[in-house]
Amino acid sequence: MKQLYFVYQVSYFKPLLLRLENCGLDVASTIRKSEIRHFDLSNSKNYIPTGVVHDFLVALKKECKIDSFVDYLSCGFCLSELGSFGTYIKGQPTLKKAISEFVKFSNILQTNLKTDLRIHKDIVVFSFSFLEKCSHGSRISENIILVILCQLFKMYLGNNWKPITIYIPNTAISDIKSLSPRGKYFVQNNRSEYKFVFSKSLLDTEVCAISLNSSIVPECQETNIINIIEQVISSYECGCIPSLKTLSIHFNTSESSMKRLLKSNQTKFSNILEEILYNRAIHLLTKSDMNINLISENLGYSDSPNFIRSFKKWTGLTPGIYREHLRVS
Known part of the structure; x- marks a missing residue:
């Protein structure tokens, strides 16, 4: 298998740290003990290898003695907390445009993230997965992406939006219960990627958006x-x-x-x-x-x-x- 050199951009990683810190987790203590301490987090354009980030997330979870970051990240979470990228996505006029732009610029978050949006007649399939071997750290990172996407759906469709089917890699939806949409829908477990299958009619849902004139289009990460x-x-x-x-x-x-x-x-x-x-x-x-x-x-x-x-x-x-x-x- 060809070796791929995946990275996180600090513009995405640092807001996550601030969010976890504001939730009462001792982020600074774990940073001092991890490889993260060697990186300059003051420059939003800096890169950190995914392996370093994943090791840090595992260590933070262990030191804070928590089962998951999901509840800490999802409670009161707003897309604008993700900096210019979050503000840009939040500023899209419709759900379709927001998802399309998320797919287009998703490697700004982390270069191992694969996203896709497909429309089949009246059905929409939106999926995401990681382009690397699954690990404890990558599973934590998957849940973080899931928090972001669920917030995106809720922003346009409200708390009671309902998909047709959800495909998840987890053995049970209870692993991400606090994030799952309410109501009855089909759940397919042990899949290779996350998929949200929902009605095409939802794509045109509008929201009172931020003026795009004040939102800077995100810069894609380096691929060479x-x-x-x-x-x-x-x-x-x-x-x-x-x-x-x-x-x-x-x-x-x-x-x-x-x-x-x-x-x-x-x-x-x-x-x-x-x-x-x-x-x-x-x-x-x-x-x-x-x-x-x-x-x-x-x-x-x-x-x-x-x-x-x-x-x-x-x-x-x-x-x-x-x-x-x-x-x-």
């Missing part, structure tokens, strides 16, 4: 694997640049597999690291008042002479002379 890897490395906090081994573990692959992937794309791990460190060094030299020692520490170098040698190799100048030239010019 090399660019994804580069973006993930760039998403680490300064001074926390990962090793090839660490990055391979995060993506659930081997070092040799990642080396082959990079080689097939005419690059190496060391080349990517150097490019990132170079860009960060230039930024700190031009945008901050840090001295050379602090900059070298910020970039993760063991001492400033190593940083100075690297910088001179990149530019032909020492960091000090480079900064002085900028001041003169």
Whole structure:
């Protein structure tokens, strides 16, 4: 099976953390003990490997001693809590448009998410699943997506909307009982994906929407694997640049597999690291008042002479002379 490098975008992940924190869960404590602590969550465009996120969700669930995040996320939840993406979806005039846009931009949430909308005469089939092997962490993530979608349906159709059939991977609908629509309908268990089957007439249901003029169309995530890897490395906090081994573990692959992937794309791990460190060094030299020692520490170098040698190799100048030239010019 071809290795796929799946990621979450911080613009989606951070609002989830804030939601759970506002519900009283000790998110900060779990972050301090997990790999998440190495990532910069202040930049909404940063990427985090799905494996890192799933491990964090499992750890948070265990530390908080809860069975599920469903009740914490669903109570009073609003789509606008998902940032610009949620505001954009909430601003669509009809259910059909909202679902269509969700499908179109779903990889903004996480790149392992597969969504589909099909219309067969008078019947609509909306489905979603993950493009990776099922795990405890991915099951938690599935439930989070389910919370979002159920809120979308309720926003347009109200609390009493009723599907024709629901297909679920779980063994029983009781696992997600608080999310399931009210009333009687068919439930098919142990399926490969979630499916909502409902009447086509519901698609035209309108809602008092936010003006789309004030909603920014979401930016799709990067799909080129090399660019994804580069973006993930760039998403680490300064001074926390990962090793090839660490990055391979995060993506659930081997070092040799990642080396082959990079080689097939005419690059190496060391080349990517150097490019990132170079860009960060230039930024700190031009945008901050840090001295050379602090900059070298910020970039993760063991001492400033190593940083100075690297910088001179990149530019032909020492960091000090480079900064002085900028001041003169």
